[in-house]
Amino acid sequence: MTRAARAGLALLGLGLLASAARAQDLVRSEDAIVALFSLQSEFTVDVKVLARLEDRYDGNRRDRATAAQRMSGIYADMERLFDSYRAARRGRSGDGGEPIDPREIGRLEQLIEEKEIELMVAEKALISLQDEGRRLRVEIRDKQEQMAIRLQQIEMLRASLPTQRESVTGIWDVTILPGGEKGVFALFQSGTVVSGQYVLDGPFRGSLDGTLIDRRLLLQRIDDRLGRSMDFSAFLSPDGQALRGTWENYDLANGQTRTGSWAGNRRQARGPEGDVPPAPGDGG
Numbered sequence: 001m002t003r004a005a006r007a008g009l010a011l012l013g014l015g016l017l018a019s020a021a022r023a024q025d026l027v028r029s030e031d032a033i034v035a036l037f038s039l040q041s042e043f044t045v046d047v048k049v050l051a052r053l054e055d056r057y058d059g060n061r062r063d064r065a066t067a068a069q070r071m072s073g074i075y076a077d078m079e080r081l082f083d084s085y086r087a088a089r090r091g092r093s094g095d096g097g098e099p100i101d102p103r104e105i106g107r108l109e110q111l112i113e114e115k116e117i118e119l120m121v122a123e124k125a126l127i128s129l130q131d132e133g134r135r136l137r138v139e140i141r142d143k144q145e146q147m148a149i150r151l152q153q154i155e156m157l158r159a160s161l162p163t164q165r166e167s168v169t170g171i172w173d174v175t176i177l178p179g180g181e182k183g184v185f186a187l188f189q190s191g192t193v194v195s196g197q198y199v200l201d202g203p204f205r206g207s208l209d210g211t212l213i214d215r216r217l218l219l220q221r222i223d224d225r226l227g228r229s230m231d232f233s234a235f236l237s238p239d240g241q242a243l244r245g246t247w248e249n250y251d252l253a254n255g256q257t258r259t260g261s262w263a264g265n266r267r268q269a270r271g272p273e274g275d276v277p278p279a280p281g282d283g284g
Helices: 003-024 029-089 102-159
Strands: 170-177 181-190 193-200 204-213 216-223 227-236 242-249 259-266
Touching: 029 102, 029 170, 029 181, 029 193, 170 193, 170 242, 181 204, 193 216, 204 227, 227 259
Parallel strands: none
Antiparallel strands: 170 181, 170 259, 181 193, 193 204, 204 216, 216 227, 227 242, 242 259
């Protein structure tokens, strides 16, 4: 199946999903936010893969230029040797001097054979680099098309979520102070009840349960390994894009801090060239 056909089928699937959702209202907020979290995580990976492919292509382009320059030098050496050989075969040197010793002809023939081998090796190396360049161009185009389709899926899911001004439903990039730990909260809200999942540096994973009343968010963190480990409180900004508040730690082992502050920023969809926040644990 061609790349264009794959893209067409993916877009057709998007259209069918969107039509079904509009007709039957099948996409619940809970399902949409989980799918959105997954898609945005995949998109973050896509951005890194694309960056690596583009770095490899830039390196390949430099290598192709170097290989082509080397071949040009070998061809120039070959032409000089062959001109000398033809002149020797005619019985005189290229500059009109005395006849060349027959042993010189043998030496030139040997040099030409060696240069032919060098030329074949250089040609194979250049062809290999050209093939790699073509393959990388295809991979980059495929990845960019995949990212464009994924962004359409993200936008469709975002459109199905409640208004951001009055709800915390969505993906949040969070920072916990004073330690500066980074993480992601995936929250969905039904009425005043809020639930979700999280990933924090460590890595730590688990669930979140709480409420949003009068723009005040209360969350209880239930860690997969530690159990109930922390309570969060925060206020949702008037534009619905930020959370600011404090936390209280229930796991005081190893001298851990008891309280601190935290901040969350609602993650927005980015284009293929945009600045997409890294996943927790990727080192920034």
